[in-house]
Amino acid sequence: MSSSGTAPSDHGHTGPSDHTGPSAHSHGGEGPGDPCAGPARGLWSVDEHLDDILAAVAPLEPIELQLPDAQGCVLVEDVTVPVALPPFDNSSMDGYAVRVADVAGASEEFPAVLTVIGDVAAGAGGLPEVGPGQAARIMTGAPLPPGAEAVVPVEWTDGGTGEGAAGTMRPASAAPEGAAGEVRVHRPAEARAHVRARGSDVRAGELALAAGTVLGPPQIGLLAAIGRGTVRVRPRPRVVVISTGSELTQPGEPLTEGRIYDSNSFALAAAARDAGAIAYRVGAVADDAESLRAAIEDQLIRADLLVTTGGVSVGAYDVVKEALTADGEVDFRKLAMQPGKPQGFGMIGPDHTPLLALPGNPVSSYVSFELFVRPAIRALMGLADRPDTQRPRVRAVLKADRALSSPAGRRQFLRGTYDAESGTVTPVGGSGSHLIAALAHADALLVVPEEATGVEPGTELEVVLLG
CATH class of the missing domain: 3.40.980.10 (MoaB/Mog-like domain)
Known part of the structure; x- marks a missing residue:
C-alpha cells in the first residue's frame, strides 16, 4: 500500500499503463x-x-446557527437592517454638547463660558435639554441631548470649572447629581461637528449582507450590530x-x-x-x-x-x-x-x-x-x-537554470515559488512525489500542459497559487 509519509515507493506513478478505460463501477x-x-x-x-x-x-442543506458558530459559513438569504445603525445621533468624542451660536467666535483670548447642566454617558436615558448658554458634558457614544447641535472635544476647553487642568475631564461621579459648573470653550464648532448621525452607517431596510456571503469576522460583527443573534447558512x-x-x-x-x-x-x-x-x-x-x-x-x-x-x-x-x-x-x-x-x-x-x-x-x-x-x-x-472555488491562477515566466522535462500526454504539477513583483516562478525541489520538504517551501504549483514535453526558461506558464 502507498504510504502517507516519505516512503520511497510512489503510488502516484505515472509510467505506462495497460488500463484501457474507467471502471464500470x-x-x-x-x-x-x-x-x-x-x-x-x-x-x-x-x-x-x-x-x-x-x-x-x-x-x-441550510441550517440556523448562532453567530459564533456561523463563522466561515455561507449565507443563504439576504439580511436586511431592522433598525438604523447607529440608532441615534451620538458623540464621536469625549467633550461637551453645545449650541453652535453659543460658541461662535470663541478663542483662547475670549472663550465662550457655558453653564454645565449635567452629564450624558453612553447608554444614558432621561437626557437633559441644552438651552442657550448651556452645555452638557458628553462621553463618546452617548446620545446627543435635545437642543445640542454639536460636540466640542474636551481638548478645546478648560475641562470645566473645578474639574482639573485644561484638557482633562472630571469623572461623572465627581460632582453631585444636578450640580452645575462652568466650562470655557476656546474654539467655535460647526453644526453636527463630532456627531455621528443616526443611520450614517446603514439605514433601516437597507441590505446588510447578500445571500452567498461568506461570514468572516467583519460580517459577524455587522450581524451582531444590527441585532441578529442567529443566521441561516450552509454549514x-x-x-x-x-x-x-x-x-x-x-x-x-x-x-x-x-x-x-x-x-x-x-x-x-x-x-x-x-x-x-x-x-x-x-x-x-x-x-x-x-x-x-x-x-x-x-x-x-x-x-x-x-x-x-x-x-x-x-x-x-x-x-x-x-x-x-x-x-x-x-x-x-x-x-x-x-x-x-x-x-x-x-x-x-x-x-x-x-x-x-x-x-x-x-x-x-x-x-x-x-x-x-x-x-x-x-x-x-x-x-x-x-471564482474562489479553486485556488487563484496566474501566468508567470519560468525562472530556472535549465529546461524542465514533462511526460507526454500528462499535465504536470511542479512545486515552485512565485514572485509577484517580477512575474516569475522558480521550481523548488525535484519532481518526485515523495519530496515533502520541497512542498513545504513552495507557495505555488507550476502547470506544464499535456502537449508539452519540455519547458525552456523564459517560457510563460500557468501557476496555481497556494495560499
Missing part, C-alpha cells in the same frame, strides 16, 4: 447516456475528473481524513525499523480546515480491507465528505481499492496527470456521502487535494460558482 455504471460516464480513452483528464466530482456533489462541511498503511507511525511515537511517520492525514486535515471545512483526522488504518471498511462506516455518521489517502494504485496491499470496489460505489481511475495519476471517487453509504480516494505519497496527495478535494469542499458550502 462509477455511480452504478457507464451505459449510454450516463452523465457520470468516463471518457472512452484510457485516461481521464484533470478537468474531466473534477467535472465528474462537482456534478455529483450538492451543497449542504461548514465536516471532512474526515483517513490515512492507510501498516507502515505508518503517529508523530511523537518511537519510529521502529521499516516504519515512517504519518504525515498525510495531518497535512490534508489542515488543508481541509484551510478550505473552510471542519476537519476530523483518523489515525492510520492498517492494510486490511475489513478494518478500512469498518473505519469508514464508523466515520460516516460525522462526515459530509470522506478523504482517504493511500491504497489506490495496483499494489498487492492497496486495500482502499479492495475495500471500496466490491459494492460498486467508488470508481478508481487513472488520470493524465503527474503526480497523482491514480484517483478514486464515489458516493457511499445511505446518505450518498462523497468519498475521494487520493494517492499515498505526500506530494501526490496534496496536489490531488488542491485540485479535487478543495473544490468539492467549496461546492458543499454552496460556492461552486464562485
Whole structure:
C-alpha cells in the first residue's frame, strides 16, 4: 500500500499503463447516456475528473446557527437592517454638547463660558435639554441631548470649572447629581461637528449582507450590530481524513525499523480546515480491507465528505481499492496527470456521502487535494460558482537554470515559488512525489500542459497559487 509519509515507493506513478478505460463501477455504471460516464480513452483528464466530482456533489442543506458558530459559513438569504445603525445621533468624542451660536467666535483670548447642566454617558436615558448658554458634558457614544447641535472635544476647553487642568475631564461621579459648573470653550464648532448621525452607517431596510456571503469576522460583527443573534447558512462541511498503511507511525511515537511517520492525514486535515471545512483526522488504518471498511462506516455518521489517502494504485496491499470496489460505489481511475495519476471517487453509504480516494505519497496527495478535494469542499458550502472555488491562477515566466522535462500526454504539477513583483516562478525541489520538504517551501504549483514535453526558461506558464 502507498504510504502517507516519505516512503520511497510512489503510488502516484505515472509510467505506462495497460488500463484501457474507467471502471464500470462509477455511480452504478457507464451505459449510454450516463452523465457520470468516463471518457472512452484510457485516461481521464484533470478537468474531466473534477467535472465528474462537482456534478455529483450538492451543497449542504441550510441550517440556523448562532453567530459564533456561523463563522466561515455561507449565507443563504439576504439580511436586511431592522433598525438604523447607529440608532441615534451620538458623540464621536469625549467633550461637551453645545449650541453652535453659543460658541461662535470663541478663542483662547475670549472663550465662550457655558453653564454645565449635567452629564450624558453612553447608554444614558432621561437626557437633559441644552438651552442657550448651556452645555452638557458628553462621553463618546452617548446620545446627543435635545437642543445640542454639536460636540466640542474636551481638548478645546478648560475641562470645566473645578474639574482639573485644561484638557482633562472630571469623572461623572465627581460632582453631585444636578450640580452645575462652568466650562470655557476656546474654539467655535460647526453644526453636527463630532456627531455621528443616526443611520450614517446603514439605514433601516437597507441590505446588510447578500445571500452567498461568506461570514468572516467583519460580517459577524455587522450581524451582531444590527441585532441578529442567529443566521441561516450552509454549514461548514465536516471532512474526515483517513490515512492507510501498516507502515505508518503517529508523530511523537518511537519510529521502529521499516516504519515512517504519518504525515498525510495531518497535512490534508489542515488543508481541509484551510478550505473552510471542519476537519476530523483518523489515525492510520492498517492494510486490511475489513478494518478500512469498518473505519469508514464508523466515520460516516460525522462526515459530509470522506478523504482517504493511500491504497489506490495496483499494489498487492492497496486495500482502499479492495475495500471500496466490491459494492460498486467508488470508481478508481487513472488520470493524465503527474503526480497523482491514480484517483478514486464515489458516493457511499445511505446518505450518498462523497468519498475521494487520493494517492499515498505526500506530494501526490496534496496536489490531488488542491485540485479535487478543495473544490468539492467549496461546492458543499454552496460556492461552486464562485471564482474562489479553486485556488487563484496566474501566468508567470519560468525562472530556472535549465529546461524542465514533462511526460507526454500528462499535465504536470511542479512545486515552485512565485514572485509577484517580477512575474516569475522558480521550481523548488525535484519532481518526485515523495519530496515533502520541497512542498513545504513552495507557495505555488507550476502547470506544464499535456502537449508539452519540455519547458525552456523564459517560457510563460500557468501557476496555481497556494495560499
